[in-house]
Amino acid sequence: MKSHLFILRKPAHGGAFAQEMLDIILTTAAFDQPTSILLLDDAVFQLKKGQQPERFGMKDTASIYPALEIYDVKHIYVEAESLEERGLRPGDLCLPVESVYRKDIPGLMRRHDLLFSG
Incomplete structure (x- = not known):
């Protein structure tokens, strides 16, 4: 079985891309493929607590991330420098990350x- 690493770079609410990538990740994991995620650059904002995208008519992609555990996505990595450059800490995120x-x-x-990079 091949292991998959999805590398995300875009913020959650910059279009449909983040939602589409999460759909692909969930589909891959649903077929029992070892799946991990790496968030770089502005993608770290996808996990930021307290987002309210519904106020702007957008989907809350952060609410999907806790479901990854059900699909056996065990490793969600964030680049430490990306967090720091954006004024975030791991505690500012909606779930535990590495x-x-x-x-x-x-x-x-x-x-x-x-x-897979996007």
Whole structure:
């Protein structure tokens, strides 16, 4: 079985992209494929607590992330520098994550068979 790493870079509410990627992640995991997520750059905002996108007619993608555990997505990584550059800490996020430093990301990628980036 091949392991999958989904690398997300875009914020949750910049269009339908984040929702579509989450759908693909859930579909992949539903077929018992080992699936992990790495959030870089503005994608770290996808997990920020206290979002209220419904006020602007958008879906709350952050509410989908807790369901990943049901689908056996065990590893959600965030780049430590991306959090820091945006004034966030792991405690500002809606679920526990594994912080990884920028210098360690190539090694994380090598541990997976398939990479999907967006």
